[in-house]
Amino acid sequence: MVGCGNHVDFDNNGVLSVAGAVKSTIGADRKPVFNASPSSVFSTAANFDQWYRDTAGVNRTIATSLTLNETAPGSGMYEYLNSAYFPIDGQGWGNQGNARNYHFTMELHSSFTYRPGQTLNFTGDDDVWVFIDDRLVIDLGGIHPAQSASVNLDTLGLTAGQTYAFDFFFAERHLTQSNLRMQTSIDFNSGTVPEPASLGLVALALVGAGVARRRATR
Amino acid sequence: MSLRSLALSALLAGLSAPSLAGSITLQATVRDF
Numbered sequence: 325m326v327g328c329g330n331h332v333d334f335d336n337n338g339v340l341s342v343a344g345a346v347k348s349t350i351g352a353d354r355k356p357v358f359n360a361s362p363s364s365v366f367s368t369a370a371n372f373d374q375w376y377r378d379t380a381g382v383n384r385t386i387a388t389s390l391t392l393n394e395t396a397p398g399s400g401m402y403e404y405l406n407s408a409y410f411p412i413d414g415q416g417w418g419n420q421g422n423a424r425n426y427h428f429t430m431e432l433h434s435s436f437t438y439r440p441g442q443t444l445n446f447t448g449d450d451d452v453w454v455f456i457d458d459r460l461v462i463d464l465g466g467i468h469p470a471q472s473a474s475v476n477l478d479t480l481g482l483t484a485g486q487t488y489a490f491d492f493f494f495a496e497r498h499l500t501q502s503n504l505r506m507q508t509s510i511d512f513n514s515g516t517v518p519e520p521a522s523l524g525l526v527a528l529a530l531v532g533a534g535v536a537r538r539r540a541t542r
Numbered sequence: 543m544s545l546r547s548l549a550l551s552a553l554l555a556g557l558s559a560p561s562l563a564g565s566i567t568l569q570a571t572v573r574d575f
């Protein structure tokens with residue numbers, strides 16, 4: 325068996341892009357459903373099912389976060405950009421003798437309110453699958469150099485003002501680079517963080533107004 | 543300037559101030575292999 329030691333699908337020496345490696349609809353448990361034929365980069369459905377599920381002795385789970393920063397004040401466009409995305413160096417099973425901890429998967433789940441004009445642009449490696457409204461909208465499966473894909477949400481038949489699920493799956497499976505760039509105008513329901521200065525002024529104004537009203541009623 | 547005027551000024555300044563860039567933080571799960 326080849327692979328990184330814990331799993332045959334990780335660093336099994338293949339480099340191959342595979343479209344359609346997962347089904348076009350997300351599973352009932354909000355995980356991608358294996359749909360690939362066995363190849364140098366995918367083995368079996370049972371092995372794939374371990375990628376995004378806690379499996380004792382095979383993977384170790386670590387909570388993390390991804391912060392997208394607004395590209396320009398008031399633009400409504402947010403970006404995460406990292407050409408060395410290695411969020412768990414020295415954690416989990418450790419670096420296993422390598423300079424970085426290369427073998428991992430990442431998933432995130434959120435929701436958003438659809439507004440016409442929203443877009444999602446992604447560049448990265450290795451595997452990336454993005455589901456919006458439970459449908460596969462970005463399909464960059466396989467072990468490969470950084471690849472890009474874009475989605476214009478206006479083409480998905482969504483209803484303005486309605487809330488939709490967003491599910492993102494990533495895997496880093498090879499002893500080389502790990503790129504992750506996500507740029508989007510999707511306003512995720514996890515919330516934008518207002519900058520503190522103007523928020524402070526508004527708070528000050530509300531306190532001041534309250535004091536003034538109290539004085540006026542005396 | 544009355545306290546009421548000051549409060550109104552601060553409110554207007556806060557609402558119209560050129561805002562700094564915001565951010566969105568998404569919680570994620572990493573599994574190490």
